[in-house]
Amino acid sequence: MYPNWLAQRVQMTPNRLALTFEGKSWTFKQLFDEVMNTAGTIKTAGLEHGARIAILAPSHPQLIITIHACWQLGCEVVLLNERLSDEELAYQIEDAQPTLVLVKENFQGRIGIYKKITLEDLSKMNSSTINIEEEWPLKRTMSIMYTSGTTGSPKGVRQTVLNHTTNATASAFNMGVQTDDVWLCTMPIFHISGLSILIRSVLYGMEVTLYSKFDVVRVVDDLVNGNVTRMSVVSVMLERILRELEERGENVSSRFLTMLVGGGPVPSHYLERAIARGIPILQTYGMTETASQTATLAPEDAARKLGSSGKPLYLSFIRIDKTNKPFEEGEICIRGGHVTPGYIGKYEQTTSQEKGWLYTGDIGYLDDEGYLFVVDRRSDLIISGGENIYPAEVENAILQHPMIREAGVCGVDDEQWGQVPIAFIVSDAEISLESLREFLQTKLAPYKLPRKLHHIKEMPRNASNKLLRRELREWVTSKSNE
Amino acid sequence: MYPNWLAQRVQMTPNRLALTFEGKSWTFKQLFDEVMNTAGTIKTAGLEHGARIAILAPSHPQLIITIHACWQLGCEVVLLNERLSDEELAYQIEDAQPTLVLVKENFQGRIGIYKKITLEDLSKMNSSTINIEEEWPLKRTMSIMYTSGTTGSPKGVRQTVLNHTTNATASAFNMGVQTDDVWLCTMPIFHISGLSILIRSVLYGMEVTLYSKFDVVRVVDDLVNGNVTRMSVVSVMLERILRELEERGENVSSRFLTMLVGGGPVPSHYLERAIARGIPILQTYGMTETASQTATLAPEDAARKLGSSGKPLYLSFIRIDKTNKPFEEGEICIRGGHVTPGYIGKYEQTTSQEKGWLYTGDIGYLDDEGYLFVVDRRSDLIISGGENIYPAEVENAILQHPMIREAGVCGVDDEQWGQVPIAFIVSDAEISLESLREFLQTKLAPYKLPRKLHHIKEMPRNASNKLLRRELREWVTSKSNE
Numbered sequence: 019m020y021p022n023w024l025a026q027r028v029q030m031t032p033n034r035l036a037l038t039f040e041g042k043s044w045t046f047k048q049l050f051d052e053v054m055n056t057a058g059t060i061k062t063a064g065l066e067h068g069a070r071i072a073i074l075a076p077s078h079p080q081l082i083i084t085i086h087a088c089w090q091l092g093c094e095v096v097l098l099n100e101r102l103s104d105e106e107l108a109y110q111i112e113d114a115q116p117t118l119v120l121v122k123e124n125f126q127g128r129i130g131i132y133k134k135i136t137l138e139d140l141s142k143m144n145s146s147t148i149n150i151e152e153e154w155p156l157k158r159t160m161s162i163m164y165t166s167g168t169t170g171s172p173k174g175v176r177q178t179v180l181n182h183t184t185n186a187t188a189s190a191f192n193m194g195v196q197t198d199d200v201w202l203c204t205m206p207i208f209h210i211s212g213l214s215i216l217i218r219s220v221l222y223g224m225e226v227t228l229y230s231k232f233d234v235v236r237v238v239d240d241l242v243n244g245n246v247t248r249m250s251v252v253s254v255m256l257e258r259i260l261r262e263l264e265e266r267g268e269n270v271s272s273r274f275l276t277m278l279v280g281g282g283p284v285p286s287h288y289l290e291r292a293i294a295r296g297i298p299i300l301q302t303y304g305m306t307e308t309a310s311q312t313a314t315l316a317p318e319d320a321a322r323k324l325g326s327s328g329k330p331l332y333l334s335f336i337r338i339d340k341t342n343k344p345f346e347e348g349e350i351c352i353r354g355g356h357v358t359p360g361y362i363g364k365y366e367q368t369t370s371q372e373k374g375w376l377y378t379g380d381i382g383y384l385d386d387e388g389y390l391f392v393v394d395r396r397s398d399l400i401i402s403g404g405e406n407i408y409p410a411e412v413e414n415a416i417l418q419h420p421m422i423r424e425a426g427v428c429g430v431d432d433e434q435w436g437q438v439p440i441a442f443i444v445s446d447a448e449i450s451l452e453s454l455r456e457f458l459q460t461k462l463a464p465y466k467l468p469r470k471l472h473h474i475k476e477m478p479r480n481a482s483n484k485l486l487r488r489e490l491r492e493w494v495t496s497k498s499n500e
Numbered sequence: 501m502y503p504n505w506l507a508q509r510v511q512m513t514p515n516r517l518a519l520t521f522e523g524k525s526w527t528f529k530q531l532f533d534e535v536m537n538t539a540g541t542i543k544t545a546g547l548e549h550g551a552r553i554a555i556l557a558p559s560h561p562q563l564i565i566t567i568h569a570c571w572q573l574g575c576e577v578v579l580l581n582e583r584l585s586d587e588e589l590a591y592q593i594e595d596a597q598p599t600l601v602l603v604k605e606n607f608q609g610r611i612g613i614y615k616k617i618t619l620e621d622l623s624k625m626n627s628s629t630i631n632i633e634e635e636w637p638l639k640r641t642m643s644i645m646y647t648s649g650t651t652g653s654p655k656g657v658r659q660t661v662l663n664h665t666t667n668a669t670a671s672a673f674n675m676g677v678q679t680d681d682v683w684l685c686t687m688p689i690f691h692i693s694g695l696s697i698l699i700r701s702v703l704y705g706m707e708v709t710l711y712s713k714f715d716v717v718r719v720v721d722d723l724v725n726g727n728v729t730r731m732s733v734v735s736v737m738l739e740r741i742l743r744e745l746e747e748r749g750e751n752v753s754s755r756f757l758t759m760l761v762g763g764g765p766v767p768s769h770y771l772e773r774a775i776a777r778g779i780p781i782l783q784t785y786g787m788t789e790t791a792s793q794t795a796t797l798a799p800e801d802a803a804r805k806l807g808s809s810g811k812p813l814y815l816s817f818i819r820i821d822k823t824n825k826p827f828e829e830g831e832i833c834i835r836g837g838h839v840t841p842g843y844i845g846k847y848e849q850t851t852s853q854e855k856g857w858l859y860t861g862d863i864g865y866l867d868d869e870g871y872l873f874v875v876d877r878r879s880d881l882i883i884s885g886g887e888n889i890y891p892a893e894v895e896n897a898i899l900q901h902p903m904i905r906e907a908g909v910c911g912v913d914d915e916q917w918g919q920v921p922i923a924f925i926v927s928d929a930e931i932s933l934e935s936l937r938e939f940l941q942t943k944l945a946p947y948k949l950p951r952k953l954h955h956i957k958e959m960p961r962n963a964s965n966k967l968l969r970r971e972l973r974e975w976v977t978s979k980s981n982e
Contacts, residue, residue: 020815021814021815021817026814027814029811029812029870030674030811030812030813030814031811032869152817187669187672190669190672190673190677191672191677191703191704191705192512193679194676194677194678194679195672195673195676195677196676196678197675197676221673221814222673223673223814329511329512329513330511330512331512332503332508332509332512332703332705333502333503335503335634387514388511
């Protein structure tokens with residue numbers, strides 16, 4: 019059992035700041051009061067302890083309050099990504115089978131036929147009384163997030179009380195906690211990178227400054243003025259912050275302690291520029307299945323271990339499948355209390371684990387000092403602006419086109435986004451990039467649409483006919499170097 | 501399961517400082533190497549996984565290494581207090597039935613007939629190879645410490661992996677963790693206040709500066725020069741630190757973050773003097789059965805909540821037995837992962853718990869904001885210089901005197917020690933304080949010996965004949981005010 023996150027926090031430090039958004043602040047007591055009121059309205063709407071509730075709403079205090087409200091009611095939440103296409107959303111809702119979808123009014127057209135209530139309508143309901151649970155079972159699923167695997171079909175990953183609390187604890191041991199910490203959250207809350215900030219907030223009693231979206235001018239103001247002490251970003255955001263600081267000729271405040279950079283490797287020249295601006299970079303490797311970070315590279319090792327994702331966190335174990343020799347590549351396996359117990363819906367009976375070890379699909383090695391190097395992302399994962407794009411998922415969508423016989427997708431480097439997806443097809447006739455993108459736009463989120471299209475005669479495949487996406491990538495690289 | 505504390509730490513930050521003692525320092529890697537070597541010698545001495553090992557040694561790196569070595573071997577340690585009398589030591593060893601006692605050479609005469617090896621002899625043995633356990637079961641007993649209860653007989657309290665890690669985690673959430681923290685340990689390691697520092701050290705990757713004993717001049721040097729960031733003390737030590745600072749006209753470094761004051765309430769004028777010297781005081785309430793802190797009072801509440809022990813830590817619940825009304829006194833009950841599963845030896849089958857709640861024997865109340873006030877310590881506990889003295893234990897020893905028919909012991913205020921024990925007796929003849937102390941000196945540790953002796957005609961007792969020690973105390977207080 020574990021204490022009810024927010025209820026326990028409000029007992030301890032009711033008057034400490036919990037949240038700031040656009041000039042308005044909430045103490046933990048004020049947050050809790052709004053959460054309990056909202057929980058009461060969700061109960062009035064007919065939901066009960068144990069129900070599954072999907073939420074589609076932008077990053078806003080209302081979303082935070084709604085998530086906590088579901089948890090106070092003892093419900094699990096499916097966090098939906100507003101950037102997904104209607105078909106993708108429909109797939110996830112169909113798979114998760116939530117009792118209800120809570121949706122921001124302007125998004126309600128995207129939910130289709132499923133049972134929904136808008137947050138606006140909810141706020142007009144009377145609030146029923148909720149019995150506060152003092153503790154929660156460690157195995158209770160708190161959140162569900164969809165992520166695609168090797169198959170290309172999105173899977174709903176369960177994140178339990180144990181998963182989230184283990185991660186927040188290991189993070190505290192690793193990067194420290196200060197009683198005056200303020201974490202700047204510009205990551206989407208439907209991502210584990212965003213949600214995990216909210217959980218650290220209640221466990222540590224830490225203030226969160228929330229932005230509805232990444233706004234580089236305001237971010238840099240906060241960093242320079244010492245308004246925040248920690249922040250999570252992906253490389254593309256880091257680069258924009260660096261550029262803004264460089265243009266202004268300013269450094270971040272000495273009060274700022276940690277820039278946690280996830281979602282793929284950080285180019286080395288970013289690191290040097292960050293050091294010059296006084297930004298302590300903590301590179302991290304994690305995923306939806308590990309409730310965020312599982313390894314991080316400390317600032318003092320950044321130069322010495324260029325390209326590494328660092329060491330496992332204190333409550334995490336990492337090994338390379340089928341080897342225990344340094345520098346030998348293999349599939350990265352992860353174990354610990356932060357690892358998901360599994361999936362919901364269609365993939366409920368499947369597992370990517372063996373004896374407690376999560377098989378990530380990522381390829382990497384450990385060096386002679388135990389530092390992790392990620393060589394190749396799972397299923398040739400493309401990370402574009404911090405969003406995961408699974409080639410198989412894009413290929414499956416492309417293959418629905420009646421003229422296309424084979425499809426291969428890979429990522430290529432991009433100055434702004436880190437990587438962007440490009441497509442290779444074998445088709446019966448010439449197809450333009452524009453017509454392909456148009457065909458795909460109802461099926462895929464905009465960031466997943468291929469930026470380039472190449473017609474080829476046949477796909478590179480290995481002996482067992484498996485598509486060799488690495489060869490596609492090499493082909494593009496060699497061509498661009500010509 | 502939980503990661504093997506030291507083995508996991510050395511994987512993460514092998515080169516970070518773990519320990520400093522009299523000018524010599526150990527990194528976690530160096531500490532681990534010495535620990536593994538010592539573990540190997542203990543194995544050579546015939547001890548196996550699961551064995552119970554008692555240790556009697558002064559605060560010194562050798563003791564820390566020996567404790568960790570026992571843990572690496574999968575053994576539980578009984579930590580013996582060097583200040584106890586030979587009879588008290590014999591009782592504890594007899595009760596714990598360790599396979600072996602590891603003893604510092606100059607203490608070996610105190611161990612009597614039990615199977616023992618000196619640390620000096622151990623260091624000459626060859627070291628066997630140890631299989632490192634990657635993880636430990638949460639229920640494994642790591643340490644055993646003796647503490648007396650209402651009965652007056654010392655009980656061996658089990659402290660498990662779960663107990664210690666829950667406590668260290670809750671402490672991190674409460675007071676924070678910094679990657680450059682250094683904790684000054686002048687508390688005995690056989691006390692939970694000292695041992696818990698060692699556990700925080702390996703979990704957080706934090707350096708410990710160890711003193712063999714409290715030395716106010718060196719302590720103040722370290723505080724003023726910014727060599728340390730945290731420290732645990734009892735009131736009597738705090739007072740001496742304050743006096744030294746005042747005499748020097750100095751303040752502690754701004755790098756110093758937390759003075760954790762346990763072992764009884766802190767007089768209010770100490771608090772004011774501490775503020776004047778820049779010392780952030782965190783008053784705490786805890787006990788052997790809760791693996792150290794269970795409630796703490798934050799600096800910002802110290803003035804507003806004078807005399808309070810603060811709020812429960814994040815992973816701890818506190819309630820007052822038989823009431824949920826603010827300000828109503830009753831027995832303090834504690835629940836959480838930090839609460840011992842129970843005792844060993846003679847008291848193995850007994851419990852002071854009900855439905856997960858530990859009945860502390862302490863009397864207190866929660867105010868309308870949930871702050872804990874301890875009104876009366878369990879079984880009229882006397883806290884003298886941070887050491888617990890149980891009146892019943894002293895009374896039992898006194899009653900062995902052939903001329904004494906009844907005995908009552910209580911604590912009175914003492915400028916230096918906080919409290920000291922005094923005795924009341926009903927006897928057949930006049931007995932001098934000196935002869936009583938001489939009679940007791942083989943039976944009790946010196947700090948437990950009564951400082952005063954009063955002959956009375958009968959003991960104050962209630963209707964059910966229970967000794968009313970509170971009345972003894974009141975009688976002394978009223979007399980001294982005359």
